[in-house]
Amino acid sequence: MRSRIPSLALAGLVGLTLVACSDDPAGPPAAGASDAGAAGGTAGDGHGDVAGAAELSEPQLGLTTIDPAGTVTHLDLLDESVGELGRIGAPSAMTTDGRYLFAQTDGGVEVVDSGVWTWDHVDHFHYYRAEPALLGTVEGDGVATVATTNLSTTSGTGLFFPESGEAVLLDTEELSKGEITEQFRLDTDPHAGLVVPVGSFALVTEATDGVATSVVARTADGEPTGLEVPCTQASGTITTRVGAVVGCADGALLAHVQDDELVVEEIPYPEGATAPPATAFANREGRPTVAALAGDAGIWLLDTRERSWTLLPAPEPLVAVTAVDDADQHLLALTAEGRVLVLSGEDGAVLAATDPLVAESLAAGVVPTLVADQQRAYLSAPVEQRLHEIDFADAARVARTFETTTEPAFTAETGR
Template identity: 50%
Template sequence: MRFRFAAASGILLLTLAGCAAPAAPAPEPTSSTTTEGDGHGQIEGARELAEPALHLTTIDADGIVHHLDLLDEETSVLAEIEPVDDIVTDGRYLFGIREGSVTVIDSGVWTWSHIDHFHYYEAPARVLGEITGQGVPDVVTGDAGIGVRFADEAVLLDATALADGQIEEAFRIPADGGDGLVVPLASGAVMTDADGSASPSLRVVAADGSTVGDGIPCESASGTITTVVGVVIGCADGAVMFTGGDPAAVERIPYPEGTAPAATGFAAREARPRVAAVAGSTGVWILDTRQRTWTLQDVGEPIVQAAAIDDADGRVLALTADGAVLVLADGQVIARTEPLVAASLADAEAADGVRFVVDQNRAYLNGPIEQTMWEIDAADGARVARTFETAYAPLQLAGTGR
């Protein structure tokens, strides 16, 4: 395995209002400086920042992991790993997915929630190691764990151990052959059965790998997301939600009768209650996990992706089949870009890596064939605020520092 590291961009260290802190900024530490944690998400070797160190992370065809600092627009190389087929992130850790293994990378930038405000940290980036198994795995992130589903095994990683630079498996248990998910909960996880099982269901598993209670009916389980309300898994007839991530607090959110095909994936700004999913060929589902309702919006043209911004105006982004970004609100298209990723969507391999990264103020989109990333202001008529051209194909895109 090949690894190469680059230090993250330096940002002035300032204290944050709202928690006990020195009256004046401390001198900026070097990467070797150790600072004491105070229960606010800080760990040894990290430094606190005045604002989030937001980055776009991309991986090229050679497995080089690029880190674009959205503040100063400087790019560094986090690591060189074996090429990947997909990448998943929880906002700090990156999981590079390929046949037979997952590479775990600590991006070195993260946000820690203190309920009514946030703390922002930066530390040296590093590759933590590999998880291996059979087939191409699915990875699902969670606050307490990381679920990894191989072809014949289900693995739950301890999220706390990652902060110490360790990859620790809470459990590794046999799983039915075929596709499936391991979705972390506040304690343990929920596993989906492979398609075609006699009684499709969700199985709650404790942190030691033992099954808890009876199966939860869920035909054609597909897609999952964690919102501020709970952990959601899509089913043929709606969604199952574990409120607060509690394995015992199970709710069903059924689709309205006589509506569009089921959602097979969800996307949204982190920790918001409303999420979006593609509905059939031209529709977008909005799932409000706080109100326990589904709303269908028919865009009137082919849609390949959707993501909920869930701002004050309830905006949703949709990516059209010809590569344009739409902004939806109240069921209407209120803004549209020019086709940005037409060439990438026309290429089957490149299209798999095209995706949105959404935060409070901006959305980002990558075009592998176009060798470009775009920053889009959805609140200002889908204005392209910045364009980042690359000397490589950004095959995979993730947002870190969030």
């Protein structure tokens, strides 16, 4: 089904101690031009530059972490320098778009600007560095669900506070200027909801008896457009180059802007599918294929270009998966024993595996972060106080391990 509606018009770094143990002293190769980008025809609009930012010749990749006390630290993956960006409240959850960290604290959602980002110009990329900053707090009740796009200087960022039912759309362009500006804040029924930005629109869940049953299209100022699409038990969202994905009990919605119109398509699960639905998606930023756990039944792959689902078998119990979606169709998984597996995206076969790297964290009930870019994967080991860089194309070789001075409770790869 396809529906359309018309478009309406911190301070300087303070050094910290961190030791790198590496069999790859040259560091990761620079991420070249990939297919990652923004959805809805927004990639290529402008160049992603902001006042005071320096444009550089290669991506400024880093790992930005928050420890349990709220100390924010940035590790530069190019020169291995480390700096403290400041301190926020004690975090309980975190979401990132590759530049900003949206950390849940007792006060709401605190926004951290890592100061590094990449702009996808479709056939080439622009790389920027600016001063990192702690931007402030978006107030709200309950642990918010945060939905981002792939562009950190335009469009919006959605937050939904489940306890109050408040739906908030932030102006991402204003975030890039150091300001938190709410484009809208709507009161809805309390539920586990979503605000999903799509170009100059947003999809906001509506609930019946405390359960999301549909998404309503709204303009950037919060006005309903008249489009409402069923989506029972809406859960999980991610943006690919093709569009914004919203998980539903019977499949997914794919939303994008085409010719100044919002297009929303339904992608149902294969007929007869009995595996649990996908409720959280992950991939190499912007790539068309996304991965999600299908409960204990396997791994869902959603190809947003082909509008198709594939269910792969899980070789053993898994706690996280992400789609690399490279030329070899690699898929990465974190096992319940703490190993990283490199899987075939064709049939789920195990191609390579690390030794257990995060067994202590998993035993303590802490789920590490697993994220992939074009060249490498990064795995946080919070309890072990380490960050691992893994060359998934080279037999899952651990290329570098960084010892941290505090527990990296939440980790984001930034600059991508």
